[in-house]
Amino acid sequence: MVAFLWSAIFSKNNLRLFQFIIIFFFCSMYAQKALPLDTLKLKEARDMLADDYGNLYIYKNKDFSFTKYDSLGKQLGKMMLTVPYKIQGVQNPLSVPLFSENAQELKFVDQNLNEIQKVDFKQKFGFIKMTYAEDLQQIWLLDESSKRLIQYNFRNDTTINSYPFDASFDDLTDLLVFENKIYILTKKNIRVYTFKFEKIFEAEIENGKRFRRENEFILVITNNSIIKYVPEKGMVKIFQDPDAQIVDKNTLAYFEIKANKLYLYNLENNKETEPHAESGPEQKSTEKPVDKPEEKKVEPTEMPIEKEVETRQNSGEKPADSTLEKLIEDSSEVQKVGI
Template structure:
């Protein structure tokens, strides 16, 4: 079994002081384009050089890995038993299990135009952003049935990520977050620097950029975690993660404010 050349150690803080907490370090992460962490302590590393996703446990032991022939994007690992991914190049949505074995592939080009972004709402439905027809499509892939089509009257060419929740469309661009209703009426538009991806945690919409994790609250973004000199930041339900100098650091959620203030 392959083992990453890094060490994981834990330092527990027994007081509620505002001292910085450095819970652990993963080293030698050169080439990592994106990372994810599930709530079971597993770390997932995506490398664009070979279009691979590798899963490691908290000790750095490689548990599973796969490679594809075209680039792809993992939506999230919040449900590690069913991990959705989308490849704009391949025009496919794939689902993977806890061993990163492929569960299902949905080939979109056989039924739709050119899909710019996809969001798996659950294990039955997809929201598809069709760039050729400029429609938002609600697709029940288990039954191979189109449930709804909503015409879009905004720029979709440069969309990085998509979430549809509570009858609102969240579109992430490199420099902004735009929220629309199903009538294509703009609800809010907020500037974002170096945006990377969206995430939904229950009813909360998170915006993850290169250096900041923010939560949408009304018409503004509230920073939850900031690291100005980091390559990647991310989170799960218990920790924030920052990749800096090709090393991965973990911080408990309760330390977010002191950490954000320190890294400003």
């Protein structure tokens, strides 16, 4: 039966038809689609974030605008803010936290960038330097006036805990609290503390912007690199492009803006090439030291964003084997009708 099918496929009349079908099939499978985010939308961008649905969020400090686009470049929402805001992250696109040191408030916006809640700190606290929204009920506050770290439930307006935190607040860019550790990021370094204000790790960071937590891992986003904090090794650089203006990542890919153009890098291509950080005076940890291999720079294979950020499993494509079987069946039908 199989021999009959193959003889039917490769018969003189059907050979060209079969070749055309195969070429069309593979071209469709590997076709790449350009992401139409033009230069004007990326120009003057102060920050860029990507969620796991492939949506992009652009913040511009010039006019304090915060805009959301889908992977096709269609605008999904826009906020025109009156003062500067810091976007904590977009890992939960249904509730995105934005903090303003000037306005002393924290906003939560939904998937269309409509404000759903606002927390005002002016009446209850001193001067809040930085916030970290742990979930939809609790936020951590760094109060510069009282030099304290405050755990606050904004749903019922109660202070859960308050810890003395007499550290420098200069150049502070982000705060994160996870598993009884306090992560402080400045433009020049990262520091990790316990709740007893004991410093357990410190390392130099160039142009630190914000934290990103992925399960148990803490990442640092800088202007042109992404660095992972590994307690046994220190800071491990997992992505870098010296020419990038802005970088970010989601669970599927790395993103960067370079020369006002948006590029995507496959996460799989960088998974096995993470350079290890050198041990040196800029990294101080109280944990037991381990031998660390010499750092090696890895230049990622650059490719413009030419397809939406989605896996083939999610796209609903059928396996190649079943598709080929269908082609064989179709060719058999063609042979029967005498084409």
